[in-house]
Amino acid sequence: MAVVTPRAGEEHRIRNRNPKIKFSEDYPLQWHRTIPEFACACNAVSLLMPHVEPFVVRSVERVADRLDDDVRPAALAFARQERQHHSQHRRFNDRVYAAHPGLAWIDRLMAATFRVLDRRSDEFGVAFSAGAETIAYAGARWTDDRIGLLFDDAEPTARRLFLWHLAEEVEHKGAAHDVWESFSGNRFKYVLGTMTSVLVLAFFAFIGTLGLLWTQRKLFSPRAHMNLFIWSCTYIFEFMPLAVISALPGHHPNDLTDPVYLPTWLKIEVDHEL
Numbered sequence: 001m002a003v004v005t006p007r008a009g010e011e012h013r014i015r016n017r018n019p020k021i022k023f024s025e026d027y028p029l030q031w032h033r034t035i036p037e038f039a040c041a042c043n044a045v046s047l048l049m050p051h052v053e054p055f056v057v058r059s060v061e062r063v064a065d066r067l068d069d070d071v072r073p074a075a076l077a078f079a080r081q082e083r084q085h086h087s088q089h090r091r092f093n094d095r096v097y098a099a100h101p102g103l104a105w106i107d108r109l110m111a112a113t114f115r116v117l118d119r120r121s122d123e124f125g126v127a128f129s130a131g132a133e134t135i136a137y138a139g140a141r142w143t144d145d146r147i148g149l150l151f152d153d154a155e156p157t158a159r160r161l162f163l164w165h166l167a168e169e170v171e172h173k174g175a176a177h178d179v180w181e182s183f184s185g186n187r188f189k190y191v192l193g194t195m196t197s198v199l200v201l202a203f204f205a206f207i208g209t210l211g212l213l214w215t216q217r218k219l220f221s222p223r224a225h226m227n228l229f230i231w232s233c234t235y236i237f238e239f240m241p242l243a244v245i246s247a248l249p250g251h252h253p254n255d256l257t258d259p260v261y262l263p264t265w266l267k268i269e270v271d272h273e274l
């Protein structure tokens with residue numbers, strides 16, 4: 001079943017939700033009963049969110065008044081979703097850093113990196129954001145294909161945080177592309193922005209995962225590294241075709257067929273409570 005979201009110019013369906021996720025003071029950072037390395041990888045991604053997502057929000061909001069009128073409403077709704085994502089992740093990350101203050105250097109390095117990226121042009125910012133959204137959308141598709149394997153044994157609060165975030169990444173998959181197309185449309189800058197985004201996000205996800213494996217005494221676990229290697233390879237197979245077609249003229253993310261589980265989960269588990 002294809003779930004189609006509107007293009008620029010059509011009424012958008014990007015909703016602002018507060019999924020009311022609460023982590024107790026003693027919430028276990030190891031929230032996966034059977035695949036602890038998966039929790040480490042997800043937690044590493046979570047540590048990145050209060051850096052990359054505010055950068056995306058700043059990049060979009062900075063150019064908002066220079067966008068086409070039919071793009072601006074979805075762009076601002078998209079920025080509101082991203083703001084909600086990173087504020088929820090920040091609350092979880094506070095627990096991570098409180099439990100493992102030795103990881104705070106990763107946070108400082110990420111902050112310094114995004115301060116440097118902030119000095120680049122507005123055009124770079126929107127291209128980076130469009131690339132980051134392709135990465136996120138590929139992550140949602142990759143997860144959707146393995147949802148039971150990855151999340152059946154996850155603690156419900158962490159499960160809710162990651163599924164809600166990924167489902168909204170599906171919902172706003174076309175918004176950053178429209179911002180880039182409306183503001184710039186320069187394909188070379190788009191490729192450059194996407195490549196920078198891939199390098200920055202992959203680097204921090206990698207060192208964050210290693211740091212978290214170390215806190216869980218799993219740094220030298222062959223099984224953990226085997227699983228992480230398999231997940232990385234399969235994710236690359238998901239991401240690469242999307243990255244290539246995203247750079248082609250005439251492509252729009254809304255032409256892609258969405259995964260089914262995440263949007264359905266969002267409707268049943270979050271929307272009906274709001």
Ligand SMILES: [Fe+2]
Nearest residue numbers: 053082085165
């Ligand atoms: Fe997000």
Ligand SMILES: [Fe+2]
Nearest residue numbers: 082133136169
């Ligand atoms: Fe996003």
